[in-house]
Amino acid sequence: MPELRWGPLRRRWVIVAPERGKRPSDFRAPASSPANNPDACPFCPGNEHLTPPEIARLPGPEGGWRVRVVPNKFPALSPGPPREPPGGEFFQRAPGLGAHEVVIDSPDHHRDLDELPLEQVRSVVDMYLRRLAALSSDPRFCYVQLFKNHGREAGASLSHPHTQIIATPVLPPEAEARLTAARDFHSAHGQCLVCELARRELEAGKRVVMNGEHFLLLSPYDARGPFELLILPREHESHFTRLSQPAAFAHTLREALSRLRTLLGDVPYNFVLYTAPQGPDWPGVEAWYHWHLEIIPRLTKLAGFEWGTGMFINPMPPELAAEYLREAKSGG
């Protein structure tokens, strides 16, 4: 069973999730490329028996599937009994309670979201919504993180395109920081921080990549690396699970990834969703939190300075990145 640990120097939770029997030499071996052989790929059609029992699927033609959800075979966190609140100890620990699911984006081993038909991306988004709703309403969990690792440099260990969802029994520090920022801004100014951000970015224009009817795609003012992107719903919306324009969101996400591919090729990237948590801990969150999704191409290394300080060094101004991405024609 994984374990959560909290130490007094950093005051942040770490997940200790030993993979059984792994020895120093296993870490030492050069990381190989993600398995690229569809015959042995557990996410390919025909190999469904290679995954743990299925959690959900969207059915496809001839008894097949369009999207499948399975538990992660090496979960960072696992379901278990309700957590006890951590004590005030010097070193704290908590059971590694949670869920770790994999959304298999499509039966196609070789095509990432931006290369799939729009209807397929829409199906993937529908599945995100369904699993996020299920996990968010589980009172054992505090937060649900949706993210994607694409490419080995971005942490993907399997190359068949997939998305991951981890439910955690504690509020992650980055989610808490953003919730606090939005709540503070609302207290001080009586308005939603992200609504105001969208207004200012549209006014400035230079960091905007696409200005859609329902979504804004931009490279943020304080981008941490080259070609970092932010997707915002134009209308105020606190919880991603209440997404009112799923088709437009699928289009925006696909277009963003497609433009990155046009400009940078098959670039390793992560995307991460920031959404309001369920539950009573953040009263009024509907008024002041505004979900958003970040896409982070992994083009620079996290080195000692970033690791030590928590500050990033970005060699590409976001205004210039946005200019390149406005010009990059979508491949689809």
Next chain:
Amino acid sequence: MPELRWGPLRRRWVIVAPERGKRPSDFRAPASSPANNPDACPFCPGNEHLTPPEIARLPGPEGGWRVRVVPNKFPALSPGPPREPPGGEFFQRAPGLGAHEVVIDSPDHHRDLDELPLEQVRSVVDMYLRRLAALSSDPRFCYVQLFKNHGREAGASLSHPHTQIIATPVLPPEAEARLTAARDFHSAHGQCLVCELARRELEAGKRVVMNGEHFLLLSPYDARGPFELLILPREHESHFTRLSQPAAFAHTLREALSRLRTLLGDVPYNFVLYTAPQGPDWPGVEAWYHWHLEIIPRLTKLAGFEWGTGMFINPMPPELAAEYLREAKSGG
């Protein structure tokens, strides 16, 4: 000139430091291995003209040098006029004022700190102390970060062993978090957090790798990755620049890196120093802050979950890592 930027969603400074003329295709190209050709290496003896003008040196035999300090050719931050305090703007910016220096660890292109004679490591430590003292006393800077990138995966762009120092005009968030944790603990318990940590770790024993007369080497309770290490002075010491046992510190650092090499080979790693800042902003810091140095082997990828949440997933419990490292004989 680099620029500091602060955005309202994350509320953390980012350094935007464009490298002149870099185009999307330059990011797209697969990162090559650090130049490993001593003839073209700007840090090798005989190539001193390839670096910007030297800042400091420790002389060696026959007019040579043992340790050299030069400005970084692509500085993240540069010296300039005194900063203006940032305003309360929605998007904040500040000049990228600072210093970015490189300590060339020795004339030897091929040997990292743990493979050099102890006296050479001692000379390197002396140079750290000298440059940190000089930069820390400059009132234009708020904090000085010492760090090392070893290996491409850890962000090194040149393979000749070197260490870097960046002085920043703002207090980095990670430094601030640790200062606050130590100050809070001292307020609540009337003692130094790191002294108490050392006492508890010695009592528990299982995470201790080396228990020296002056320094403790351990894998921390909340290690973020496999074989993460922490070096602490046993006697309370707030500022690294007041290091009372430089020879013992050089020995401990060399031994830690040597054991990692014995166990893991030429593993990519970062080390980062956390020390108390100079100046009047943290009254009483001498009593409650206790410098420490972290060594982070880069064996796992930072993926979407870590990026999105700020929580790390460690597949190797530190108790087991410490056991392996206690058994690993030092190569030197």
